[in-house]
Amino acid sequence: GAVVSQHPSWVICKSGTSVKIECRSLDFQATTMFWYRQFPKQSLMLMATSNEGSKATYEQGVEKDKFLINHASLTLSTLTVTSAHPEDSSFYICSAVPQVWNTGELFFGEGSRLTVL
């Protein structure tokens, strides 16, 4: 099956710093990638849809200046949490959609656990 790699798998940072999370599709090209956030014992909340070569589409309530998304190539999207605060601590998961998306299936990365001190 299609493989999506996320890096880092976990990160601890100080309040006020920025953290970048990478999402790569390893064996397919992804025109679209989705970024989700998941708090403990809660479901995945869609943050934004990232399209290669264009601006990301953010869900209501998600600050685009705080969560910067860049999708510069068909295999890489990055999420940067700027000026992180403890309330940004969460599990961030990306998913990638193959260019030919006729199954509707999403391929997920393993997630990145962010802890902001």
Add this chain to the structure above:
Amino acid sequence: SQKIEQNSEALNIQEGKTATLTCNYTNYSPAYLQWYRQDPGRGPVFLLLIRENEKEKRKERLKVTFDTTLKQSLFHITASQPADSATYLCALSPGGASKIIFGSGTRLSIRP
């Protein structure tokens, strides 16, 4: 408002029994509905997709039904095993939108 609800936050059943999980949605008209499995600290893994014109779909011990009148999908695991213990998420694509949104999830525990 639009909602996807999985009625049981947690379900605990005996090994060998059939586990049935429910997913209800309101104010959506999805062309298809999906089920995913998520283990702690991991990303979700796709299990099954069922389209609006399909009543039922099976894959090994898994069975999914889709009732667009009731706006409900049922997910069954037959002959359940402790290894089936995980959180199961239903997901759908809102009509006309190229994105997938998820239900609240059901934590399934299969006791030996």
